[in-house]
Amino acid sequence: MxxxxxxxxxxxxxxxxxxxxxxxxxxxxxxxxxxxxxxxxxxxxxxxxxxxxxxxxxxxxxxxxxxxxxxxxxxxxxxxxxxxxxxxxxxxxxxxxxxxxxxxxxxxxxxxxxxxxxxxxxxxxxxxxxxxxxxxxxxxxxxxxxxxxxxxxxxxxxxxxxxxxxxxxxxxxxxxxxxxxxxxxxxxxxxxxxxxxxxxxxxxxxxxxxxxxxxxxxxxxxxxxxxxxxxxxxxxxxxxxxxxxxxxxxxxxxxxxxxxxxxxxxxxxxxxxxxxxxxxxxxxxxxxxxxxxxxxxxxxxxxxxxxxxxxxxxxxxxxxxWSPNTSRAALPTQPLRVEHPVNAVNAYATAFHTGEGPLNAIDGLSDKGFETCWSTWSLALPQSITIDLGGVWSGVSCLEYLPKQWNRNNSTDGDITSCTISTSTDGTTFTQVATPTWNGDRTLKFAEWTARDVGYVRIKVNTATGDYANIGNLRIGGRTTTPALRSRVLPGDSTVYRLTARHSGKSADVSGAGTANGTAVLQWPWKNTANQKWTFAGTGDGYFEIRGAGSGKLLEIGGLSRAEAAAAGIWSDDDVPQQHWAVTPTGDGYYLLTNRFSGLALDVTDGSTADGAKLDQQTYTGATRQQWQIIAL
Known part of the structure; x- marks a missing residue:
């Protein structure tokens, strides 16, 4: 081709x-x-x-x-x-x-x-x-x-x-x-x-x-x-x-x-x-x-x-x-839409119902009888969801919110009726930009604010039908202009970093300083060696490739796995989604590393603090074992 x-x-x-x-x-x-x-x-x-x-x-x-x-x-x-x-x-x-x-x-x-x-x-x-x-x-x-x-x-x-x-x-x-x-x-x-x-x-x-x-x-x-x-x-x-x-x-x-x-x-x-x-x-x-x-x-x-x-x-x-009814009134004014969406790369939330995590709000998966959503069902409001746009974009001014269409018992419960929308450029400091109120009627919702630089959008759900929130899908971007990428969360290729797990203080390390495809990535005390050093290169659409300085190969989850606990390793650069990572700040100096293919977070197996514990992927829970310090060397 x-x-x-x-x-x-x-x-x-x-x-x-x-x-x-x-x-x-x-x-x-x-x-x-x-x-x-x-x-x-x-x-x-x-x-x-x-x-x-x-x-x-x-x-x-x-x-x-x-x-x-x-x-x-x-x-x-x-x-x-x-x-x-x-x-x-x-x-x-x-x-x-x-x-x-x-x-x-x-x-x-x-x-x-x-x-x-x-x-x-x-x-x-x-x-x-x-x-x-x-x-x-x-x-x-x-x-x-x-x-x-x-x-x-x-x-x-x-x-x-x-x-x-x-x-x-x-x-x-x-x-x-x-x-x-x-x-x-x-x-x-x-x-x-x-x-x-x-x-x-x-x-x-x-x-x-x-x-x-x-x-x-x-x-x-x-x-x-x-x-x-x-x-x-x-x-x-x-x-x-x-x-x-x-x-x-x-x-x-x-x-x-x-x-x-x-x-x-x-x-x-x-x-x-x-x-x-x-x-x-x-x-x-x-x-x-x-x-x-x-x-x-x-x-x-x-x-x-x-x-x-x-x-x-x-x-x-x-x-x-049959003949068309030419006396029919003209089409009513159609709802405003996010005409120029930015592809979100990650989402995290204060809470979610089991199996209905925040990434479901941005995955775009939907059909009759098959629809994913972020849901706080059985968890009292208020709750918040934060969307990572993979970089800071200029001209972001609006979002669309689609309530879940196929609800439990075919009810309208979970429709957001009031919320607070805030934006941020660094994932830490958020500024309130809108406080929309909506009807709980399952129809598409729209919120707009003055265009600004945005890297993260947070929706705090204050009230919703049934006292819980469902979001089937979100689109964020510009209505009249196409947002432009202004900066990424991390500098590009020339900067070398150390990845340190928050819970253990130990660094991501390529096992035995290996260079072969499939070599495992472990945690180990910092030794300042090449197999513990990493570079981050943007993919062009909000994700990063994380490359080992010693091996020249990329951090990935092997075997096209979406499974919990699937192991992390290194592999030759194939420019494929399992080698792409969303890098999202937690707001207190650490980052989530979320695999593009699986939607799961880089994690230390069983939360171990032992030398040589393997890195794997797990559903993000907010645990410190899934939070990483990214230190420029």
Whole structure:
């Protein structure tokens, strides 16, 4: 991927076919973009990919691309059926979770070029739908099981424990670049397999969002994390088959997805199964239109590459009976958002319920029935959570707070109703900047203050429904300007440090002054030797690589382990998350060292004070065995 990967690193705005200079220079306001989305009202989703030919809703990874072999792809027929139904847009599954691409991507052979139909279907799709005056949306699964851009999904028993590697981000950004530069104006970009597989700590939401908007400034971003309020993207997506639907009185610009047939992908039973009834489709449209929720109806093409007759007929029946309500009031003013988020690297709290620690507030993991959160359930308020932004950033002015959406007993308990927000540049001295009060109604919350330099944000929860706090997700950053990194918590490469455990006063030491991969890191009395000296180099996104001065190798937790008590050692520099550490001050001269991959803190095994005790990782509890003095030498 080397040459292709290098190409995506360029930050200059490329010339996109179909976009003139004026439209590239002056992006629409968020309100304008969401108003246009709400006015689309009715659209077609087309799940057409490898699963069409394997009779799978989620096609297995690493399958032979030759299995994809349509005989008569007819995107013009799909577009004509959409137009007949009075739809206004279409969304194509350019790549689903298995990783097969419907365009000739330069990144590997898992694409149409090497299939039984070696033609660019994305190009055919956008051409056909534009010819009918329809807007264009492209669906792109960030979760990619062939290329191991994934994490283990405990609910469905699929995936691996792979860490997201630098090459994975190269693939993601590179394929997005192809989709958003080769096919003219794209109105909607839909991501999936992200919020519920890896979250924004593993794959930076900020990095992807900024890249997408640099290519197509007026595009609307949507993610399929099926919560009733978004924390990723611009608009809400309600996934009806999961039981998530637009609520009464909804005024958020949104989409609600449903499938007309017996699955998202075509199955052998599809042509003989009665599609969703005309009455039901019309009922959906009548219900969703006043809620500013566009109904996106999935219509899966068959193995020839055409929509089955029963689907085409049903769409024509709907179009003959429905017209948009042009008298509907304009979209209400949409809530303010953190338009330019900073990727938080760490979080700690005064208290938390077992298994619901503070890192869950920033991990970006969320879906129906699967949502992480920081919770103080059973612990009385007030309680505080502190977010580390991985450095001091200028222009930080706001935060979004998402209450937990799927609460115990489906109640609203845990919604913060009043809090105090303070910021700091050093993690020690905090200044109060806002005291918001909110309704306990599970909706997205927003707080804003005068833009300032910020490295740490502390939220002291004063009151909440049920007298405990839940935070499903936080985003912190700027609303109108992009924050700029001003400084990091530690100086960079040239300074040498000693790491001393607070509880024992002993130093992190590479066992036997070893240099081999996997050599253990222990604690030992200070000897001023090279194997006890370390340098810190920033990763560029808020974390540090901690390098042994004697070995030249990096401190890591071996074996891609997220387990409690997994041992620390040294390893060659592979620029992977298990070698990245958040360095967060405790406020009294010590630091927490939190592993990026596991979210666990560097710790001395069992709190031992003995010479030679091994370093490992544990959930942070505030114990002195997990606090480190970082002394410049």
């Amino acid at each position: 080397g040459a292709a990967g290098a190409a995506v690193a360029a930050s200059a705005l490329p010339v996109v076919p179909g976009l003139d200079a004026l439209s590239r220079a002056a992006a629409a306001t968020p309100q304008d973009k969401l108003s246009k989305l709400a006015d689309l009202r009715f659209g077609m989703f087309n799940h057409f990919n490898l699963g069409t030919f394997t009779d799978e809703e989620w096609a297995a990874p690493h399958q032979d691309p030759a299995l994809f072999a349509p005989t008569a792809v007819d995107c013009a027929q799909w577009a004509a059926a959409a137009a007949a139904a009075k739809m206004s847009y279409g969304v194509l599954t350019t790549k689903h979770h298995d990783g097969f691409a419907l365009w000739p991507t330069a990144y590997d052979t898992q694409n149409v070029t090497h299939s039984g139909y070696p033609h660019d279907i994305v190009d055919q799709y956008v051409t056909a739908f534009r010819a009918k005056g329809l807007k264009i949306g492209l669906y792109f699964s960030i979760w990619d099981r062939t290329h191991t851009v994934e994490a283990y999904d405990t609910r469905h028993g699929v995936g691996t424990k792979e860490a997201i590697q630098p090459a994975d981000l190269t693939l993601i950004l590179g394929q997005i670049t192809e989709l958003l530069t080769n096919y003219g104006t794209i109105d909607m970009f839909v991501t999936d397999g992200y919020a519920w597989q890896m979250g924004q700590q593993a794959v930076s939401y900020q990095r992807i969002r900024e890249h997408v908007l640099s290519l197509q400034p007026d595009i609307v971003m949507i993610d399929h994390g099926a919560l009733s309020v978004p924390f990723l993207g611009d608009a809400i997506y309600f996934e009806e088959p999961l039981g998530v639907t637009s609520p009464a009185g909804n005024t958020y610009a949104s989409l609600q997805g449903q499938t007309i047939s017996d699955g998202w992908f075509w199955h052998p039973s599809t042509p003989t199964t009665d599609p969703m009834s005309k009455a039901s489709i019309l009922s959906h449209l009548a219900d969703l239109e006043p809620k500013y929720t566009s109904f996106i109806l999935n219509c899966p093409p068959n193995r020839d590459g055409r929509l089955d007759t029963n689907i085409v007929t049903r769409l024509a029946e709907v179009g003959a009976a």
